[in-house]
Amino acid sequence: xxxxxxxxxxxxxxxxxxxxxxxxxxxxxxxxxxxxxxxxxxxxxxxxxxxxxxxxxxxxxxxxxxxxxxxxxxxxxxxxxxxxxxxxxxxxxxxxxxxxxxxxxxxxxxxxxxxxxxxxxxxxxxxxxxxxxxxxxxxxxxxxxxxxxxxxxxxxxxxxxxxxxxxxxxxxxxxxxxxx
Numbered sequence: 001x002x003x004x005x006x007x008x009x010x011x012x013x014x015x016x017x018x019x020x021x022x023x024x025x026x027x028x029x030x031x032x033x034x035x036x037x038x039x040x041x042x043x044x045x046x047x048x049x050x051x052x053x054x055x056x057x058x059x060x061x062x063x064x065x066x067x068x069x070x071x072x073x074x075x076x077x078x079x080x081x082x083x084x085x086x087x088x089x090x091x092x093x094x095x096x097x098x099x100x101x102x103x104x105x106x107x108x109x110x111x112x113x114x115x116x117x118x119x120x121x122x123x124x125x126x127x128x129x130x131x132x133x134x135x136x137x138x139x140x141x142x143x144x145x146x147x148x149x150x151x152x153x154x155x156x157x158x159x160x161x162x163x164x165x166x167x168x169x170x171x172x173x174x175x176x177x178x179x180x
Contacts, residue, residue, distance in 0.1 A: 003157030015159035033075035052088025
């Protein structure tokens with residue numbers, strides 16, 4: 001994916017490209033390996049939704065958004081995912097026991113990079129918006145933007161995706177994967 005569209009590097013038509021999960025499936029679900037990774041991504045998103053994380057955004061990157069099959073003669077091995085999630089409504093003003101359960105879910109499922117890498121082939125990172133100040137959030141977002149906007153080996157500029165959290169769209173996307 002290019003870092004921007006057209007010849008004007010100052011154009012607003014640039015990465016991250018805001019899109020929907022169904023468009024991601026239609027555009028990037030071109031092989032069995034890619035459809036498997038997308039299915040894993042939707043499984044992760046479904047787990048988030050079941051816990052109440054139903055709004056936010058995910059930045060999608062890595063070799064998954066490149067034509068790695070042509071450039072490196074291999075399929076993508078995972079999907080890099082940085083999630084910015086709104087606190088679930090059920091945790092607003094919740095009792096300490098519920099907050100402890102929510103923190104355990106966050107650590108075990110949302111932000112457990114090693115577990116998600118092994119089980120789902122997702123390289124996951126996450127930020128809870130209500131859990132930080134605006135300055136810290138912006139610093140984190142800018143870090144991920146700078147990391148995701150360049151190839152790891154060549155440092156060449158590249159684009160990436162921004163996919164809104166939307167449980168209903170995830171259901172449509174999983175249906176698309178079944179039809180492919």
